[in-house]
Amino acid sequence: MGRIPAQYLTNRLVTLGLTVWIAATLIWIIPRLSPIDPADVMLARMAAGGGTVANSEEILAALRDRFGLNDPLFLQYLKYLWNTVTFDFGLSTASFPTPVSALIAQALPWTLGLMLLSLVITFVIGNLLGALMVWEESPNLVKIAIPAAMVFTSIPPILSGLLLMWVFAAELRWFPLTGAYGLMVEPGWTWAFATSVLHHGFLPALSIVIVTFGFWALGMRGLMITVQGEDYVTLAKAKGLRPRYILYRYMIRNAILPQITAFALKIGLLIAGQVLVERIFAYNGMGKLLYDAILDQDFPVIQGIAFVIILMTAVSVFLVDLIYPLIDPRIRHEATP
């Protein structure tokens, strides 16, 4: 064990490629099902700003040309695929002519920082609590307190964000109201900037953590119950091993595996889910960018974000598949059934 067969690796690599290709194709087709013409949307934005638009036909033609909307569909598709592979998602229609990749590059680090932090915290806390719910040795208090805490799961993250903002930022003034860092702090590798980022990131991260840990706890609970009945746990108990040792080495270690798959899958969902939290905290990550793009019908940005999210998820799933045999010795990778 511990060595990954070449055929398995090839399989997974092909899958990864297929995933990215099919997903990229889908996100290209879907906006084209919609009757909305991005050039129209830009013109409408100018008109909505007030007054008539001079030379509207001229501008429209120039825009269509610029977006490549005059090419045959198949050619548009091929160009899109090539551009996507090279991380060129075209120009944003809402903040024309900024390249989409520049917008994403600005937003990505913030999202990665905030989201991965809260995801890791949630994962650890959630799974631990889920395990404790099932574990025989848990104090009764834990068994009662945890289901009660699950109530938080029912709160949409935007509301938890607003409530936290209300209590800890507006009333108690412990944390800043909005932004990713202080108003007058210049971004850079400085101590002042780092502390400012942590200070500002606390409430957004917390609002995500308290509404999502319940999922992990519930999932873990189901898995733990399955594991609890396994022979090796009974055996370990019969051997008289310490309960805590059994919990970590036998139960959690085995129950956590499907949760790791879920962890990789959650990354994509989380970014989509944290959109509003980023918006209310004026936290300029991918979620905020996506929210603005939705409001503006900025399809190049929506496509770019979707693709980056898809790629991140696909790569993490791929990595999990690769390390699976290393952490679960029970799985044997069979090339054929």
Next chain:
Amino acid sequence: MTEVLESRAEKRRARAMRRFDNPWWNPKLFWGAGLLLGIVAVGLWGRVFWDLELVFTGSVPLKLPPVGFENLRGQAGDWATPLGTDGAGRDMLSLIVIGAPNSLYVGLLASLIGMSVGIVLGFTAGFVGGRTDDVIRVLSDVMITIPPLLILVVFQAAYGDVSLTAMALLIACFVWQSPTRLIRAQVLSMREAGYVQMARLSGASTGHIMFREMLPNLVPYLFGSFIANVTTSIVTAVGLEVLGLGPQRIPTLGRTIYEAINAGALIQNLWWWWGIPTVLLAVIFIGLLLINLGLDEVSNPRLRRLS
């Protein structure tokens, strides 16, 4: 003293035995189902006894508090609108009478579809393996990486609006992959288990192994997963509604919260506007959680003995 303790222990054992005899008589299950039925009952009761015309914009005065409270403008609550009104002049009671069962409906429908698909595909993939596994896995990999938000945004752009059922169907497209993958992972783990190997060695058919040997062992997990999926579906639906997507004209709990947030209900202290839908969502989730816990005890005698 010891006698008392002993008799108490005996009583407990007797109670446990009775419960053991009828596992479905489970208080958690009972209470959980009760909460969900309560939501349905509110919906039914309201449709019969309450004037649902009040759900339209401007049908009642704006921002009235529930009975017994006073808003920032010093207006007191009114029995005509016992739970208060929102910022657009709609009656909160009418909103929840229509909105709360809607959320449950979306969750149940989406997860029913998603779960059925997930069970079939997950088992097939994990047990049959090979090409079939690859196809199913690629399919679920692809679908799982597409943010539902994008699909619904485009959907709305194309059609202007979605119905509740359409939203449930769209969500179902995003909740089958998770059970598929998780069940597949479980099956992969399990097919190496002793009893399955035994069945295989004794020449049992694939169908027999899948449904007679493995399925029963997956039951507690499947039940839990189903309820978890209902929860996920509702959270997804609420998440979309809170973004201002989803059905535009049908009152839902998520959309009510969205409107409250957009109108600055927190700073105006209009707690009933966002609080009542949130409490109802909490009731739905607690109900689902209790059912989940109860089901586990029903299907897993070991847990029952523990409690």
Next chain:
Amino acid sequence: MTALTRLTASALAIAVGLTAAHAQDVAREDTVIFDLDRTIKDPENFNWFTPGTKRMHGAHQTMWEPLFILNYSTGELEPWLGTAIEANADFTEWTLTLRDGIEWSDGEAFNADDVVFTVEMALGSEELSSREAATVRAQVASVTQVDDLTVTFALNEANPRFAVENFGVRIFGSFLIMPEHVWASEDAATFAFNPPIGTGPYTFTSATTSRAIWDRNDAWWGAKSGFMELPAPARVVFLETGGEESRAQLIAANQLDAAQNVTVGTFEAVQAQNPAVIAWHDGYPYAAADPCARQLEINTTVAPWDDPAMRRAVAQIIDRTQIVNVAYEGTTIPSRTMFADYGSMAPFIDAVMEAGAGLPASADVGAAKALIEGAGWTMGGDGIYQKDGAALEVAIHVNSASTEYTRTIDVVVEQLNRAGIAARSVPVENGVFWGEILPFGAYEMSYSWLSCGSVNEPWSSMGRYTVADVVPVGERSPGFNNTARWDSEGAAAYSDLVAQMAALAPTDPALPGLTAEAHSLLTEEAPFIPLVQAAKLLPFNTTYWTGWPTAENDYNHPFFWWNHTHQIIHSLEKAGG
């Protein structure tokens, strides 16, 4: 993977890249903080010729100055970088005179060379597609330098409104002059203009996606030449706040000095927490009017609404006061004419009202019913009019992007139903509404503000409903003009009047009379029905700064994301000293 790594690496580099030098600390009481309702998508780019939000984060409020500023209460074009702009007798040639002693912030002189250079740049490249550049390109035939401070413009056709349309901050922005010595060697379509310079009293310090900082330039030309004193704030910050709740919390906590639009309930709550917060009016309606008054657009090609009597009936049914009270919670006023109700529009609005050509002050359902019955409809048992077995129905399209829009239409729908017209609201998504419904005439009635345009003269709005812009349903209305497709004898008479108006200067004494005459045709045929004034409730905080524009201190309108914000910043005074 390597590509991803590269993307991530460049992302990190951009996010933490050392933008300029570290900002010096400026005390809060010397700083004024404005609200920004959008992300600064591209903080490294200061090329305002390409569309997008590259100006409203402070660039055209603090750094780039306009030539003139239109005063919304007097209608005067107030001189700024320019001192005068005059036309020849037939409005085909305009002569601009610049102020003496203006300098760019790098010390170079600002003069006619820069004006000619910038205008020629806009004329020369179709890729400079911002509204202001496109307008100049459409109107100007050539530009000539007379001397260091004088420039003449030859126009393609006579335009008495040339100055205000291009250089007067009529709506949002104006054509901004760029420094020739920086731009001359660059490709205007792609140049990022970073670091930017301007003639304003502030220079660019730093910007990220969520805020921009501008610091006072104590060597500003205006103070040296005696044009104006240095403004009081040492620093101006534009900060993205993220939604109504957040901006309310920020201004209540004195972390914001001027906030974007909020609802009246939020405003009252903020005021309860922080009495130093004020708005345009002291009490109701609190809000200031936006230049785009709201209206109900009617497709005049669809039966039964092709009958002017039926459209007039709808106009009679609509109760504007109820719209104000229910949909706007009292924060606006009913429209009297198609125009935005500014002091600068008073001569024209008064002329219309005196001629009895304005809108009725209150609804008259009785008169409306008479009109409908006159068109052959009879009241059915269900309270809805019927003719030949068909009910009188109408679908009203409304943009679902804002509750302001949907609520207004909900009220209208209710009023129409009560009067016997089976109306229903069809909310559609923003892009569909602007892209598919309105310009192509794919509606019966819809909510819009397409008569928007006039702020100091009547033609800009009235010129949008002439027969010249009529296209069949299914074709795009040019520039969103006459989407109602109003094309009747009345429309032709109206178009003739408007054509006469087009040739008159805003101050021409004949203009009010013509306006009243044309407006009476609009009221008679009702291709659209004006509803209410658009409201913007902008909270200003007087804790650190006083001198904000209000109805009493009406030096200009309060829209601080517009180019005229120079006036606001110059008017600010430190509170309590």
